[in-house]
Amino acid sequence: MTFNKFSLVRASTLEALRLHCQSLIPQMTPDVSKYAPGRYRLWLFHEALLSQNRIISAHFDQRLWDFCQRIYPGSNIALLTFGGEAQGINSKGTIALHRDDTYAIERACGVNLGTATFAYNTERKSSNPNASTIKKLQLNDGDIYSFNCKHQHGVVEHSAERFSLNIWTVRKNLDKYPDFAFLPNNSPVTQIIL
Ligand SMILES: O=C(O)CCC(=O)C(=O)O
Numbered sequence: 001m002t003f004n005k006f007s008l009v010r011a012s013t014l015e016a017l018r019l020h021c022q023s024l025i026p027q028m029t030p031d032v033s034k035y036a037p038g039r040y041r042l043w044l045f046h047e048a049l050l051s052q053n054r055i056i057s058a059h060f061d062q063r064l065w066d067f068c069q070r071i072y073p074g075s076n077i078a079l080l081t082f083g084g085e086a087q088g089i090n091s092k093g094t095i096a097l098h099r100d101d102t103y104a105i106e107r108a109c110g111v112n113l114g115t116a117t118f119a120y121n122t123e124r125k126s127s128n129p130n131a132s133t134i135k136k137l138q139l140n141d142g143d144i145y146s147f148n149c150k151h152q153h154g155v156v157e158h159s160a161e162r163f164s165l166n167i168w169t170v171r172k173n174l175d176k177y178p179d180f181a182f183l184p185n186n187s188p189v190t191q192i193i194l
């Protein structure tokens, strides 16, 4: 599995999706990830509380849920991030090279609104930030892509007012990671993944 642009948001959907993402900016909060200082983001469907080894329910949005299911059937956790200045926030949308956490299976998908330069290490084991296997990929408005989130990846630069929607699937065999537990609640999403 490598980085693969496999689809494009339909032109007729693109502006509606951007408006919808803009409407969620007031619900965004500053990231706690050390890789993305200054980034505002909103967890969708579930939130991985990495420091507490827990996955809890998060903002549920039927429209984005349906959209994510079409892109990545079976996915159940997503992160909407913003880079730019809008509605009183100034958010840095870049993120340093990293691997996504244990809770997620390898396949991740992304939707890019705006433009960005995505860095992706085609070599899984490599952790050298200067490795020749780190490819710089241009993301265009509406690009939909998949990649192996256990390979180092990051966002080097982006246009003003860029959104990214990252979509993951929580591992089924979380018993391999005994510290992880779903908090009981009645959200339909949690029922699906339980
Ligand atoms: O902004 C992006 O496109 C990538 C974000 C990312 O890799 C992450 O939040 O884990």
Ligand SMILES: [Fe+2]
Residues within 6 Å of the ligand: 098, 099, 100, 149, 153
């Ligand atoms: Fe990531």
